Amino acid sequence: MKHTFKFIFAALMLIAACKSDQNAEMPASTEPVFDWNNATVYFLLTDRFQNGDQGNDFQVVEGQEAAPFRGFMGGDLQGVTQKIEEGYFTDLGVDAIWTTPVVQNIDGFVDEGTGKSYGFHGYWTKDWTVIEPKLGGEEAFRKFVDAAHSKGIKVIVDVVLNHTGPVTELDPVWPKEWVRTEPQCVYKDEETTVSCTLVKNLPDIRTEDDSTEVTLPEGLVAKWKEEGRYDQEMAELDAFFASTGYPRTPTNYIIKWLTDFVTEFGVDGFRVDTAKHVEASVWKKLWEQAKLAFERYKKQHPETRYDGSEFYMVGEVYGYGAGGGQMYDYGDSKVNFFDNGFNSLINFGYKYDANETMQAFHEKYDSILSGDLNGKYILNYLSSHDDGSPWDKDRSKTYEAANRLLLSQGGAQIYYGDETGRSLTVAAEGDAVLRSPMNWEDITSRDSTKMLLEHWQKIGKFRHLHPAVGAGKHQTLSAEPYVFSRTYAASEDIVVVGLGLAKGAKTLPVDATIADGTVLKDHYSQTTAKVKNGKIEIDTPFDLVLLSK
Template structure:
């Protein structure tokens, strides 16, 4: 094939250069590592999601992840005008059954494996769909604890997790009947940790299809003609807020004093000179609500409710905010 395409010599030279530089043996797996990590070197893709990590030996993943990072750094050096950030390459792994609640290790019977020791930055969390049954306050506090626990187990090698509520091969999603769609969005997008939105979560795409077998029921048609526009707007507002504020997914979580349904909380993020802070509420009663914001926004005279877009005056350290769909999302202007 290479000879027919007129690139045999260049491809063989690339292989020679790779093996001379890395000192890796010329085994089949190392040829594959070279070719797959070339995606990062040639396109600038800044991360891989790997499915499924248990099917490959841990030492192979260590080499693969090291070479993927090197490949991405090579691309950044060769394309300084194209890179959109200077973060390191990111490796996300899937291993069915891994849960953030169990810490860094996954137990194969009596043989625990810490995939973070082999170059993984994050693992998909298969526990969120069950944990999401909990009330908002309990859920957010619990996931803040998981986040802190993973980071503290080995501060020099941070570990992260990614939550989901439904997936392409998980037959027990949080809301299979799509009866708690707004709650699903709020809990997933306001919980500490990374998030994965499965296609159709944001428009209540059916997950129970008559006549299907196996996973097919989870992979129904994305019917744009039957969109629940209110639900889509809810996902969009929460998603935009999360995207604009690293504190939502990666910040330190603190529950604020509040006597009512749901929870009001603050989150602070401070890393590499970048600071972010928010106050948000979930599971609240719709209507007007007055809250004290001095713990987070001590000197500000105005805030914005990102859910409604309304500008709020801070009077004597308090704001009166309108709660919609059980949510309020405060941010500085």
């Protein structure tokens, strides 16, 4: 990347880094204990979130206009930073922001049958060493990360190692030593899922060979020389390979480039795209280098706001469901991605489980997370950028979506606009229907949107304050009305939640460990009540309560 060269000598200080001053890494006493299974992760498409600088907007060539919602629409890193500084994420109880990839993408367009499409989403890499100028560039990314950290918000960057961008008139194919262009994946077994291209025109990085060295693509070398940074990039590569002892394979070049996000900016985690399409051992190596870089960065930047969490790596193993335990089944083989660098996986089964009754739903996840996945993290979602069947596609269950997602055990992924009812059915083709611009105007112009956002904010802040919500032990206290408790032993945090309650006066049981006379606060109505005979009587105009000491 374009940054000041640093000797990789610091990599040799891993032992000292791992034994870093615990007091420097612990959060302030006013901060809640952090646990990734209680994290609220806000996932946004940078180009669709907020336009903070019109000066970097993409200028479309006449006759090359994108199909609806398939081109750049102006969102950038400056816009995300603005919303951080305004307190939007803090008010929502967000613990981490996950951005789509921010590396420089291809210049041209492709048409896969849904109209002209550009790389606004970030998954079509042209150069792993450059932050996409249309999203604001390197300085804007640095300010974004720093702004998030100043608010106690972690940054997760989406990373791609599986493929380059498509081939276009402006973007030639990478050398055959780097990529394959066939066969296309047919998903019959592990080989036909890994050693193949996802789609016809998406060159697949040759990740299977960990010994044959390759030279850099001539086009990339020429680009770096034209930009005046060839010597710097080569010096950094030489230092990286000298310190690691890795051969100069395509995989290892990209691992160096991806971990620069940690080395240079101090990002807290990676969301790994297309994880099941790459040999699992590759991810373990990426994790090892990212972890080293993260510990180095924290030692070198003691002023930055970090807690004691290790580097976070969550995988998109498409089709993985938490109900299946730790293993992913390719058909002819099973792979444990948790044993290969991932401390978390996206839970694709969650939206199906969310169709169960609240009681069955929560008891199922308590069983899952106290069983084979005990000590592991998952990330649940109800809608996403490439899942064409979201749980609430027509946005008719937006309040229930908040209740389910934010009160579930396991990490919660909010997809931008879940909290404001952003449309998932705009007039477009394919996954573009899921990628409309954030509906900021609705918040100020529609009372219904403002009320919905307030609902998400109340539950989100409650979750943020109480690790018991997502990472605690679940106990059903009453089936009708539905009341449960969660207990997080590490910080002695206890919450009691009631759903589907009567509006007005209501009586509900509390956890047996909460003594009579204890005053509990309902974080939804901001009222308090005292425990008497193991129960609490409270009068609020709402059908849910969020209780804690």
